[in-house]
Amino acid sequence: MIDVSRYQQAFASLPDSIQAAEVNAENVTKTALNIQGGTVADGQSGSVTKFYVRATAQQTGIAYSEKYDEVPADIIRRAVESVAYASDTPPQIMNPAGTLRLGKPSKTGSIEDAIQFGIRSEKLAGEIDTVESVIGCQVNLCSRKTHTVNSFGLDAVYEAHWLESILQVTMKRGGKHTPGYAYISAPSPDALDAEAFAAAAAADGNAYDGGGLPPYVLQSGSYPAVLSGRVMRNILMTAWMTLSGQAMLSGNSIFHRAQGTRIGSPALNMTNAPSHPMLGQAWLVDSEGTQIQPTRLVENGLLRTPLYTLASGNAAGMPSTGSAGRVARMTGSMPIALTTVPAILYVEPGAQTQDALIQSMGTGILLTYSLDLFHSVNVVSGEFSIPCGGVYYRDGHPVGSLSQLTVAGNLRDLFANIKSVANDLDFDNFYLETYTIGSPSALVQGLSFSS
Amino acid sequence: MLKSQTIQAVLEHALHLGADFAELFMEDCEETSIDYDGAVGGIAQQRTSGVGINVFAGKRSTYVYTNDQTESSLLQTVKRAAAILGLTGNGSAQLLPPKALEIANPCPVLVYPSTVQHQDKIAILREADCAARAVTSSLRGIKLTYFDRDQTVHVVNTEGTDAHDRRVTTRLRYIPLIENEHGAASRFSDFAVAAGFEALSGGAYIPHMTRFIREMESVLTAADAPSARVPVILEAGSCTGVFFHEACGHQLETNTLKDKGLFWDRRGAQIASPKVTLIDDGTMPGMYASSRIDDEGMPRQKNTLIENGILKGFFVDRLGALQLGLAPTGSGRRQNYKYAPAARMSNTYLAAGQDDEDAMIRDTPEGLFVTAIGGGTGGREFTLMAETAYWIKNGKIDRQVKGAMLSGRGDETMLKIDRVGKTVIAEDGGGSFCGATSGFCANTASGPRIRIAEMLVGGKGGLG
Numbered sequence: 072m073i074d075v076s077r078y079q080q081a082f083a084s085l086p087d088s089i090q091a092a093e094v095n096a097e098n099v100t101k102t103a104l105n106i107q108g109g110t111v112a113d114g115q116s117g118s119v120t121k122f123y124v125r126a127t128a129q130q131t132g133i134a135y136s137e138k139y140d141e142v143p144a145d146i147i148r149r150a151v152e153s154v155a156y157a158s159d160t161p162p163q164i165m166n167p168a169g170t171l172r173l174g175k176p177s178k179t180g181s182i183e184d185a186i187q188f189g190i191r192s193e194k195l196a197g198e199i200d201t202v203e204s205v206i207g208c209q210v211n212l213c214s215r216k217t218h219t220v221n222s223f224g225l226d227a228v229y230e231a232h233w234l235e236s237i238l239q240v241t242m243k244r245g246g247k248h249t250p251g252y253a254y255i256s257a258p259s260p261d262a263l264d265a266e267a268f269a270a271a272a273a274a275d276g277n278a279y280d281g282g283g284l285p286p287y288v289l290q291s292g293s294y295p296a297v298l299s300g301r302v303m304r305n306i307l308m309t310a311w312m313t314l315s316g317q318a319m320l321s322g323n324s325i326f327h328r329a330q331g332t333r334i335g336s337p338a339l340n341m342t343n344a345p346s347h348p349m350l351g352q353a354w355l356v357d358s359e360g361t362q363i364q365p366t367r368l369v370e371n372g373l374l375r376t377p378l379y380t381l382a383s384g385n386a387a388g389m390p391s392t393g394s395a396g397r398v399a400r401m402t403g404s405m406p407i408a409l410t411t412v413p414a415i416l417y418v419e420p421g422a423q424t425q426d427a428l429i430q431s432m433g434t435g436i437l438l439t440y441s442l443d444l445f446h447s448v449n450v451v452s453g454e455f456s457i458p459c460g461g462v463y464y465r466d467g468h469p470v471g472s473l474s475q476l477t478v479a480g481n482l483r484d485l486f487a488n489i490k491s492v493a494n495d496l497d498f499d500n501f502y503l504e505t506y507t508i509g510s511p512s513a514l515v516q517g518l519s520f521s522s
Numbered sequence: 523m524l525k526s527q528t529i530q531a532v533l534e535h536a537l538h539l540g541a542d543f544a545e546l547f548m549e550d551c552e553e554t555s556i557d558y559d560g561a562v563g564g565i566a567q568q569r570t571s572g573v574g575i576n577v578f579a580g581k582r583s584t585y586v587y588t589n590d591q592t593e594s595s596l597l598q599t600v601k602r603a604a605a606i607l608g609l610t611g612n613g614s615a616q617l618l619p620p621k622a623l624e625i626a627n628p629c630p631v632l633v634y635p636s637t638v639q640h641q642d643k644i645a646i647l648r649e650a651d652c653a654a655r656a657v658t659s660s661l662r663g664i665k666l667t668y669f670d671r672d673q674t675v676h677v678v679n680t681e682g683t684d685a686h687d688r689r690v691t692t693r694l695r696y697i698p699l700i701e702n703e704h705g706a707a708s709r710f711s712d713f714a715v716a717a718g719f720e721a722l723s724g725g726a727y728i729p730h731m732t733r734f735i736r737e738m739e740s741v742l743t744a745a746d747a748p749s750a751r752v753p754v755i756l757e758a759g760s761c762t763g764v765f766f767h768e769a770c771g772h773q774l775e776t777n778t779l780k781d782k783g784l785f786w787d788r789r790g791a792q793i794a795s796p797k798v799t800l801i802d803d804g805t806m807p808g809m810y811a812s813s814r815i816d817d818e819g820m821p822r823q824k825n826t827l828i829e830n831g832i833l834k835g836f837f838v839d840r841l842g843a844l845q846l847g848l849a850p851t852g853s854g855r856r857q858n859y860k861y862a863p864a865a866r867m868s869n870t871y872l873a874a875g876q877d878d879e880d881a882m883i884r885d886t887p888e889g890l891f892v893t894a895i896g897g898g899t900g901g902r903e904f905t906l907m908a909e910t911a912y913w914i915k916n917g918k919i920d921r922q923v924k925g926a927m928l929s930g931r932g933d934e935t936m937l938k939i940d941r942v943g944k945t946v947i948a949e950d951g952g953g954s955f956c957g958a959t960s961g962f963c964a965n966t967a968s969g970p971r972i973r974i975a976e977m978l979v980g981g982k983g984g985l986g
Contacts, residue, residue, distance in 0.1 A: 104606060110582070113841070114606040115862050116599075117587035119572065135568045137589045149567055156644055158561025182605060206781055248782075248902060291749045322662070322699065323708055407566040408557070443898065443905040447927065451699075451708045456927035456980055458905045475903060477749065477927050477980020502957070521749025521980045 073098050073120060073218040081143035082222040092126040092147050093165050093221035095358050099214070102182060106189035106208045123358070123397070123407065125221075126150035131163035135407045163409075164381040166360045168224030173355040173362065174216075174231045180260040185210045185234060188260050195269035196240050201282075202251070202273050206239040213352065213504075219360030227360035233258055233351030235500070238268055242276040244283050251276020252301075254499055256351040275301075279439050280472035281462035287471025289463060291521040295435035295490075295514065296478070297428045300497045302441045302459065303418060303510035308501060309448040310455075310482055311508065314341070314368050315411040316376075316383035316394075318450065325453035325482055326374060330387075334374045335486030338513075340419040341369040343378060343392065347415050350498055352507060354414035356393070363393030363414045372486070378411050398505045417509030420496040428493050428514040430467045436520065437462045437469075438478070444502075453482040477521045488516040523548050523676055524573065524591060526620075532596045533680050534617055536577050539600065540609030543578040545679035545840075547817060549859040551671065554635060558647035558666040565640060574859040576818075577603040581845045585862030620684035625814040625821055628807045629716035631690045635670035638719045643668050646722050650694060653728045657735045660702040660742075669693040670719065673858075677819030685819035691810070691964065692721045698735050704742040709896065709909075714953040714964070716810045730951045737894055737910045740922055747911065747926035747981025753889035754928060754977040755882050755914070758947035760954075762872055763967025764895045765906060766800055767956070769932035772900030774827055774835075775853075776842025776865040777959055784902055784933045785833055793833045794936035797875050800828040802837065804852060804868035810953025811868035811965045818854035818863050825851045827870075831937075837865035857961025864960035872969030875942025882941045882973045884917045890926060890979050891919065905929045908979075927980040935974060943970035 078094040085092055102116040124134045124146045132153035134146045189210040196205045216230040235256035242249040253272035257263045278299070298306075318324035326334055345363035346353035357363055359381050367375055378394035379387065396412025429437060441447075441459040448455040460474040493512040500507050524532075529546055536544035551570040557563035572589035573596060584603040588595055635643075647666050654664045673689045693714040700707045711734045715721035756762045770785065770793070772778055779786040785793060794800075804822030806812050815821055818840050826834050838846070839854035842865050854863035883891060894910035908926040912919045946969055953966040 102602075102606065111584075111606055111608065112582055113862075114584040114603075115586070116584065116602050116606060117574075117860055119587070119589050119860060130564075132564055133566055135566065137570050137572060139590055141569070153565035153567060154562075155565075156562045156640055157564050160561075160563070322701070322706065407555070407568055408564070442901065442903055442929070443907070443927075447905070447907065449707075449709075451706055454925055454982075456907070456925050456982070458903065458927060458929035458980065460903075475929055475931075475978055477929060477978065479749075479925060479927070479980055479982035519749075519982050521978070 073216055075218050075220050078143045079220055081147060082220070085222060088128050089147065089151060090127045090162065091165055091222050092124065093219065095123040095219045095360070096217065097121045098216045102212045104182070104185055104189060104210045106186065106193050106210065109190050109193065111186060112207070122146065124150045125163065125165065127162040130154040130157050130160055133407055164385055165221050165223060166225045166381065171227040171229070171356060171360070171362055173229040174353065180234065182212065184260045185212050188263055188265060189236065191265040192236065192238055192268050195265055196238055196272055199269060199273045201242055201277055203241045203243045206241060208236060208238045210234065210236045217356055219356070225360050227356050229355040231353045231355065234260055234263065235351060236263065236268065238272040240272045240276055242279070249276055249279050251279065258351045281469040284462060284469055284472045287463040287473055289473055289476065289520060289522040293517050293519050295432045295516050296518045297425065297432055297435070297437045297512055297514050299437065299439050299512050300495055300510050302438045303513055304499050304508050305441045305444045306448060306455070306457070307416070307418070307508050307510055308444045309450060311413055311416050312450045313453070313482065314377045316379040316387055317411045319377050320383055320386055323451055325451060329374050330377065332374060333372045334483070335369060335372040336489045337371045338421065338489045338491050339369055339372050339486055340367065341416065342367050342419055343394070343413050343416045345414050347417070347509070349496070350415065350507065354506065357395040358397055358409055359391065359395040361391045361393040361395065366392045378413055380409060380411055383411065396505055398503050413506045415507045415509065417496065417498065418492060418511060418513070420494045420511040421492040423491060423493055425493045425495050425512040428491060428512055429464055431491065432464065432514055433467055434465050436473065437464060448482065455480060455482065473522070475522065479519050479521070485515060490514045490516055523550060528593045528596065529678050530617070531593060532575065532600055533678070535597050536575070536600045536603070537613045537615045537617060537680060538611065539604040540611055540613040541577045541579055541604070542615050543680055545576040545677065545818065547574040547576070547859055548676040549673065551673040551858065552636065553669065553671045556640070556643055556647060556668040558651060559663065560651065562644055570858060572859040574862070575600055575603060576862065577607065578841070578844065579607045579609055582607055583841050587859050615680065617680050618682035620678060621682045623683070623685040623815065623819070623821070627814055628805055628812040631718035632720040633718040634690065635672060635692065635719050646694070649725065650696070650727065650731065653725065654696065654698060654731060654735060657732050658739050660700050660739050661735065662699045662701040664699070665697040667695040669695065675817065677815065677817070679819060683819040685815045687814045689716070689813050690718050691716050692719060694722060694727050696731050696734065698738060700735070700738050700742065702742060707738050707742055709738065711951060712954060713951050714810050716808060716812060741910060741924045744922040744924040746983030747923035747979060748913070748983045749981050750979050751976050752979060753886050754974045754979065755886065755889060755891045756972050757893040758943055758945060758969060758971040760949040760967050761892050761895050762969030762972050763870060763949055764898055766872055766969065767867060767870055767967045768898040768900040768904040768906060769935055771867045771870055772958065773932055775837045776839055776846060779836060779846060780842070788833050791833055792831050793933060794828050794831045795939040796831040797942040798828050798831050798936060798939055799873040800870065801826055801873060802868055802870045806869045809869045809966055816852045816854045817856045820850055820852045820854065822868070823852045837867060839863055839865040855960060855963045857963060861961040866958065866960060866963050867956065867965050869966045871946060872942065872972070874944050874946050874970050877941040877943055879943040879945070879971045882971060883914055883919070886914050886917060886973070889914045903929060903931055923981065923983065925981050928977055929980065930977055935977060938975040939972055940975045941973035943972065946970050
């Protein structure tokens with residue numbers, strides 16, 4: 072638990088001019104171990120506690136500090152000063168009195184346990200026939216604690232501990248680089264299966280180019296395609312922003328004014344959840360101290376609700392979905408102000424296997440990888456143009472590998488043309504580790520490819 | 523900043539635990555941002571203060587960091603590093619006495635942001651708002667953010683390095699929302715300068731902002747780019763610079779070399795057209811990515827990466843140097859103390875060539891002329907998003923096109939460069955950020971106009 076008692080004391084004796092104040096304290100601790108050649112080649116470990124303070128005089132200002140010894144009253148004063156020149160905007164809403172105690176103070180196991188898991192995974196992956204070499208296995212021991220208190224009496228705490236690992240291999244392809252990748256996370260090392268993990272990395276590498284199929288020269292044009300979970304997740308890593316209530320209200324989303332309307336085919340269901348059985352990480356309480364509730368955003372293609380913070384929810388006449396966070400995208404800006412951030416946002420899986428989707432497609436493209444997660448989708452216009460590669464199928468049989476393709480279109484058409492989704496749901500963390508995106512493979516009709 | 527006794531105690535403790543080398547990176551940073559969206563939205567002030575400790579044992583390393591700067595916490599943090607590396611004590615390496623390093627600041631500051639009143643910073647935003655609204659009636663709104671950053675770093679290591687730096691940057695971000703009968707568009711751009719508040723005076727940013735808004739508006743009426751393999755001309759400045767950043771820059775960083783990226787074994791080989799000479803220089807006066815020292819306390823330097831198409835050098839940090847047997851190049855950089863340093867680009871530019879710029883278009887029967895790139899990614903395959911581009915037919919600009927994604931492999935595409943212009947233009951807007959293994963680092967990407975004989979252009983406007 073992070074000690075916020077000094078802030079609580081300061082809140083108890085706020086000057087008359089200050090109507091409300093809040094601190095959102097967050098401690099992130101992470102130890103990352105890179106296992107190579109059966110040992111820790113390099114590692115990284117750190118623990119940082121951050122204090123985000125909001126204070127309302129006439130308006131609400133924000134101040135941030137990483138200095139342990141900074142006096143709360145000084146930070147509150149800085150927050151108030153930060154809006155001294157601001158236009159006359161209504162004070163920001165804060166949560167009312169209430170107590171939340173979520174998450175478990177469990178531990179992820181020792182550094183030695185993590186190292187052993189990494190060494191075992193690396194060894195097992197290296198023993199797989201189709202694997203040329205193991206690039207490395209990174210094992211991360213993570214914990215995230217937040218404690219949000221305010222002058223209304225809110226006292227919200229959550230903590231989560233988890234272990235995650237990334238395994239990267241190269242496949243035997245006679246010198247041609249073919250990568251394989253797997254991501255796994257769990258609350259403790261006991262829940263991690265090194266054998267399945269190693270097999271997943273090899274399977275991913277094998278799928279990359281259809282098991283080493285010769286290159287196929289694709290004629291540019293329109294094709295049906297099965298987008299692997301990886302490709303779907305890469306698209307959603309940016310495209311989820313179209314479902315931000317803030318963006319929808321301000322017109323910065325292609326789905327501006329689309330709530331309650333159909334934005335995808337009946338096969339498309341999307342959920343934002345605080346946790347998922349396949350994952351160790353959990354985002355239980357948001358940066359305003361709101362408990363994150365499982366929320367179905369898209370149901371059978373219908374946009375039920377976007378992601379709301381207290382402010383954007385209030386503007387739309389809706390409750391917060393617990394989606395207030397600090398870092399949503401990669402821009403190099405200071406991540407102080409509250410913005411909309413998902414927790415675990417995923418496309419819900421269907422019942423069929425990816426192979427069944429491919430058989431249903433018959434002739435078309437299995438996209439196994441895509442590049443450029445952050446520039447290739449325009450969330451305002453919905454247009455995308457994504458470099459990618461995969462395997463060409465004819466009558467359900469793989470014919471050749473494809474690389475240096477570009478698939479272009481619009482998110483509206485992509486969502487509308489999803490014919491079915493597979494049962495192979497998997498997840499990836501956002502690069503800055505503030506949320507998680509999941510998706511299974513999806514069969515999409517009529518995508519435009521160039522090569 | 524820490525007392526010298528504490529620094530010494532922490533470094534000695536690392537050596538005592540069995541480390542061969544240890545380094546303290548101490549950072550204090552003050553940042554201010556002011557949001558403006560027709561009116562002041564708020565002022566955010568961020569104070570960052572922390573310590574990162576890099577510990578080496580043989581060719582292995584661990585990086586640990588904390589913002590609890592008490593001596594006991596730092597000693598505990600070092601102990602964590604030793605545990606990760608499996609060190610058992612009895613180290614024999616000696617702590618060398620610190621030798622202070624004095625280097626002139628390549629980016630002198632006239633007006634430190636902390637000495638400027640908020641009202642004066644807000645006045646810049648009001649001025650920018652007025653200037654933006656005068657550009658076009660299609661501007662539905664513009665979000666502006668003023669940023670300043672004042673970072674003080676102190677690097678001390680067990681080999682006697684004792685280096686200080688103070689880096690001040692000022693930046694104006696604009697996010698216009700353009701909307702008219704043809705559609706809507708919104709994206710961001712920065713005017714970024716390694717200088718104090720003086721950098722924004724006199725409306726220095728207005729030409730860049732005006733161009734950016736006009737480009738965004740023009741894209742709304744552009745036709746969809748065709749899909750084709752055609753010659754691609756990249757305009758001088760950031761278009762050429764970003765191409766090299768993504769096509770080969772990341773592949774020349776030691777982290778990629780360790781993973782046997784495209785060029786790890788190609789030193790001395792022809793990896794680009796003989797017209798290509800690529801340089802990275804962290805000492806260039808006034809450039810956004812210049813500084814006295816890198817984030818490992820080494821003086822910045824000018825590095826030739828490719829000379830007449832031959833691969834000459836890499837971006838090398840201390841750990842990469844140790845592991846790959848290369849000389850460090852003053853390229854160890856990081857966003858802040860929460861990131862281990864890694865070899866990164868700084869001010870990267872293509873040297874001038876001898877080809878006529880206008881003839882590049884004139885001599886192209888059909889192709890793409892790119893005048894603004896929105897971003898990209900590097901890797902074995904790189905990508906570039908052409909934000910503003912024109913289709914060339916019969917040696918003339920035929921029409922503006924949108925949605926063109928350029929992609930290829932660096933080792934193949936750089937060999938296809940058949941023209942390099944005579945005039946090097948610096949990155950429009952001053953500089954930008956690159957997000958990679960050690961976080962966001964400032965960089966610039968510059969060069970003359972170039973032509974690539976053939977590239978894949980991916981668009982949704984049918985076949986070219």
